[in-house]
Amino acid sequence: MMSASKLLVVGEMNEASRHDAWQSGGNYDNYMGRWSRRIAPRFVEWIEPAPRGDWLDVGCGTGELSNAIVAHCDPKSLIGIDPSDGFLSKARDKVRDDRVDFVAGQAEKLPFPSESFDVVVSGLMVNFVSDRLLAVSEMRRVARRGATVAFYVWDYPGGGVEFMRAFWAAAVDLDPTARDFGEDKRFPYCTRDGLAALAENAGLAGIDVTAIEAQTLFRDFDDFWRPFTLGTGPAPGYCASLSPGAREQLRSRLRTVLPYDRDGSIPLKVRAWGVRGRAP
Template sequence: MAIMAGDAEDRWWSGDVYEPYVGRWSRLVAREFLTWLDAPAGLDWLDAGCGTGALAEAVAERCAPKRLAAVDPSAGFIDFARRRLGGAGAELLRADARDLPFAAGGFDRVVSGLVLNFVPDQPRAVAEMARVARPGGEVALYVWDYAGGMELMRRFWDAAVALDPNARALDEGARFPVCRPGPLRGLFEGAGLDGVDTRAIDVPTAFRDFDEYWTPFLSGQAPAPGYCMSLGEEARAALRERLRASLPVRPDGGIHLTARAWAVRGRRG
């Protein structure tokens, strides 16, 4: 995924940095998401906000698309996705989910992964996705459950807020109320989509040790790492040690958490 717009702490620029943070887990969600959609082969697909190309790659590998297009506003992420999808024949364009560069009714499936909450005008983005879907086609997306089951981020923010109450304003669980079944359903129904359905997708997130969990937060890319690197060395060390003490570390040093995403789907009438 990639950020469509937003404050500095919400900007993503490097696929190489994104991968060890949440990219590897988003790939697991993409597979479960496509299993849920259970689409036949030979369809025309659009990935709106493709980021590093994880969802588009999963579509190419699992769904035998007739056409696969993907857009993202980040030049760096489009370049990363182009390398990833080099042999898949995908159309990759730099564009915003709020203004998709396609004619109405051009796709059988319009999907998006881990993007919607970062779009400033979410109803407009969903309306655009519905616009470019064919009658009878399906629009579907998923977002992280920041307020609950996306544990690697939830535990970070719980520790951060315990040490610094001002961090609550940056906590994605508080900032993104859309990342719940009710608001997602409301957005899809508001866009005129029929048969709207939601579900939770849980995937395991296993880290071999604390350092593998902690190091991605030092990248400065995305809200939680951005907050982490805004701290002074002493405050960052305090956050690191509070997290170390609070995480469920196994005897071998491993840390096994769960990442939950909420998915929603609807059909264009």
């Protein structure tokens, strides 16, 4: 039987994650995929993979990382795995290559034999699974000896996703309870030290962590605001849960606090932590 303290923790996690709607691949691309697209090529370049390897992309989502692998790494084969049918459908449309296959499955229970892949990677996944240590341990298990195991996540605690930080700051100003749903509070381990410890505890060797940054230029306020209305991800899910009046208050608050260039565009940045190690 689960202890009372464990039940409390699970209840808090369920409440905090109740806005995490991860089904629509198109909505995710509009919200986060277009920025992951800028990080993914820099990530695969940083891990320095050998060509013609067998790759696994865990939590492949809409296929941004898989697409970068095909474009830059000349894989012998690539399997992308994700639990969302909507995301997998988007990935299959995006990455059309005979070497690539996308399958449904869970990161915490990868349906592959041990020591099956030369490179095992993941982008923006480990903070959204029920057991991140088990997920990274599974990535290590299916990697061949000496194989690269690597992943990246946004620097939530350090405010590395500036458009998200602006959204939650405005939301908290209007609704203090919104603080509980922000990624910085929910994922406090997404730091250099926290992620290095996760990789070490999962059994990886030769661990390295680096910051990977990119620009996020929004054409205008509508380009900034619209993805938050689509309901895919924690912040859009929270936005969709608001009454029309509260949503309009949040929209108006954001419009007044964002930085604008002379042409009306909104220049911001994103920063991810890249983590790499090897299977011993």
